[in-house]
Amino acid sequence: MEIQELFNKAFTQFPLSVQFTPQDTDPAQLYITASAYSNKPSSLIGINVALDGKPLGSITVFANVATSHMALVAKLFPVEFTDLKPHTLTFTAATPATVCDFNDAVGASIIMVSGVEPFVWNAAGPIPQYTTFQSAGSAPAMLFFSGSAFQNGGGLTGLVVVIDGKPVATSQFYASTSGHQAFPARFTQIMVPYSKDPIPIGFSTSTGEVSSDANDNYQLALIY
Amino acid sequence: MAVYQVLLDQRQGPLPIKGQFEPKGDNVPSLFFNGTASAARPGASLTVQVQIVDQDGKDAGSTSAIIVSNEAHQHKTLLAMFINQKPFAFGSTYTFYVTAATTDTLADENDYYSLMIAYS
Numbered sequence: 001m002e003i004q005e006l007f008n009k010a011f012t013q014f015p016l017s018v019q020f021t022p023q024d025t026d027p028a029q030l031y032i033t034a035s036a037y038s039n040k041p042s043s044l045i046g047i048n049v050a051l052d053g054k055p056l057g058s059i060t061v062f063a064n065v066a067t068s069h070m071a072l073v074a075k076l077f078p079v080e081f082t083d084l085k086p087h088t089l090t091f092t093a094a095t096p097a098t099v100c101d102f103n104d105a106v107g108a109s110i111i112m113v114s115g116v117e118p119f120v121w122n123a124a125g126p127i128p129q130y131t132t133f134q135s136a137g138s139a140p141a142m143l144f145f146s147g148s149a150f151q152n153g154g155g156l157t158g159l160v161v162v163i164d165g166k167p168v169a170t171s172q173f174y175a176s177t178s179g180h181q182a183f184p185a186r187f188t189q190i191m192v193p194y195s196k197d198p199i200p201i202g203f204s205t206s207t208g209e210v211s212s213d214a215n216d217n218y219q220l221a222l223i224y
Numbered sequence: 225m226a227v228y229q230v231l232l233d234q235r236q237g238p239l240p241i242k243g244q245f246e247p248k249g250d251n252v253p254s255l256f257f258n259g260t261a262s263a264a265r266p267g268a269s270l271t272v273q274v275q276i277v278d279q280d281g282k283d284a285g286s287t288s289a290i291i292v293s294n295e296a297h298q299h300k301t302l303l304a305m306f307i308n309q310k311p312f313a314f315g316s317t318y319t320f321y322v323t324a325a326t327t328d329t330l331a332d333e334n335d336y337y338s339l340m341i342a343y344s
Binding site: 002003004005008031033034035037067068069070071074103104105107109112140142156169170171172173174175176177181182183184185186187188189 | 226228229230233234254256258259260262269289290291292293294295297298299300301302303304305306307308334335336338340342344
């Protein structure tokens, strides 16, 4: 696995196009993080991501209040380059309510993947929610996960990744309001257990006070 | 196979946080740091930084996590990015410091920080 830092830069305007040159033609995961704000309350905001003009997807968060810069839920997108020539990432507003200015930033990195294909799972709220994956063997892996949630009344708000019934990683923020907020995206190392049977994996919350709904979205990935 | 080194795993604030590590390799390291912070005043730019120094106290790497906060005293999720570093010297001991980079950046016991090195 190799990580290529592509860019971390301030937004100027939509669309924003950034050129980069990949260092490898292996299959890879493109990590995208960004912030934005809403021009009206109670709106989904987000940024569409396109590579060489082809849409990869979007990163979003639900903004309960207007004109407040927020971290979007960072995500990985599968990519594979057939050459080492310059390529272009283009970012556009994913919803009419989405605004970015020079106080917002966008960052991109390429995580090269070789050997075992990563397990990537995307889910919409609410959580708890689980799926299964097939273990490639007992081995260390890099776990990525992201998501958003809210807590009525505020308080410590935690997102927990659970594998085979055991919590393996957490990300937390203190909810100062009852609005949706992205958890800090996490990359961390875990030991993937082996089983010949599919292994349950998914998201839970740190307490029953943590809420999520269809406006929240989640991603986890196991990269070997 | 990639090598990872987790230096902080949801370490509770306040800042500063100090720690030491011995690199797990001499390949190119990428730092991934994240957490939350709050603003001392509305409209402030929040920056929490990581600084790494070698055994002689010389700069050996850095990264930061940022966001602009329109509201004061609300804990905000910072943007986290991979930042490549110069290779560390295998077998040496390094010290890292996590600090608020601006006077507007506040961190208390309700903020949590994670820091990982991926060697590639």
